[in-house]
Amino acid sequence: MNTSTSDSLFAQAQRYIPGGVNSPVRACKSVGCDPRFIKRASGAKIYDADGNEYIDFVCSWGPMILGHNHPAVIEAIQNAMANGTSFGAPCPLEVELAELVTEAVPSIDMVRFVNSGTEATMSAVRLARGYTGRKMIIKFDGCYHGHADSFLVKAGSGIITLGIPGSPGVPEDIVRNTISIPYNNEDILEKTLRDESLDIACVIVEPVAGNMGVVLPAKGFLEKLRALTSELGIVLIFDEVITGFRVSYGGAQQKFGILPDLTCLGKIIGGGLPVGAYGGKKEIMSLIAPLGPVYQAGTLSGNPLAMSAGIATLKILKNPGFYEDLEQKSAGFANNLQELADKYFGEVTLNRQGSVMTLFFGKGPIADFNAAMTADAQKYAKFYREMLEQGIYLAPSQFEAMFLSAAHSPEDLAKTLEMTEWSFKKIQN
Ligand code: KE4
16 A cells, blocks of 8 residues: 555654644554555545545544534535634534533533543543542542643553553642442452542543443443432532433433433544533533633533534434444444454454443453553554455454444445454464
């Protein structure tokens, strides 16, 4: 595959941008190759600067559930753009998206829009601290909630991918207020939450973990978490930046029937433009300025273009049968992928929730960070490189997720499975 334009762009980018990328995982360091510079996308395909076409399973890390450049989303953005790009004042579109979000997500009475998932989670934690008057945060090993200081403790996503223990620059007196415990371990969870020496404000959790690779909640785990946090007056925050509008229209909380106190959203609700959101019970959200004393602000929050893309996306997601169709497609693909993996490798584990999944090159079950770490990241890297050469664009890390969209056709998935078998044969030994 000719990648000369991407290669020269990468060289040029590294002169101006650290690592040549604006988000670390995109540098493809852990999969042993240089990044392809993507110039355009449409439907399930992306096209690099050399004109190579790929079937895309990154989907911009989740937002593109409809596929790239969906006509209705593009039209909505164009219509909004005709009226201007940013006003720094409330606009009708943010009210419309707020109504859609509060209607869709069972636990959200009120919502505040921000510009990224990180802003959403850091604001939700500040709100939980303001509401409870307590300071400790409990998170889970391998979960990633964005790059705010408080979260860079045994975090997932790029932190695992790059093997960064935490991050320099995060003061000890910040880190000491965050405790990270194993995902899916009810005993450690109960022991930690009942430890009266800890002044716990909140627990933040990915209800389906997507940042150590996909790891599903064990039966009863989220129920236990909800029961304990309710009993102990601890704010339960569901970080649904990935799962929100992905695993169902109402997110994981609707899928599993468990209502958190606060929910963080991002990705899909922006339809590909920069958006995040946090929301929850009116009693808690009422503390947010200007209604209450907990401060949070943002120049471009509620941006009309981003709002218009989110509205157009959610209106299509609301259509009857959308999630059923995506589930049927995803299940069929996953079953075929598992069969191929079993045929060529003894120990491969496929974890899936709806249209988000991870193929671990490791023995299952993979139900927490330590288990995920046993996966063979080097074998994944070989698989990644072979698939890339065959025009299949996977997440450049064993510890991320792959996403299917409404735009992935049966032909796309058949080709992907064909290239998977071809790649498996090549990396088998
Ligand atoms: P952003 O600040 O990147 O918009 O969202 C942070 C975030 C929060 N919560 C969850 C569950 C997330 O998955 C994320 C971001 N996800 C990563 C991929 N796993 C974004 C990709 C990247 O960092 O480049």
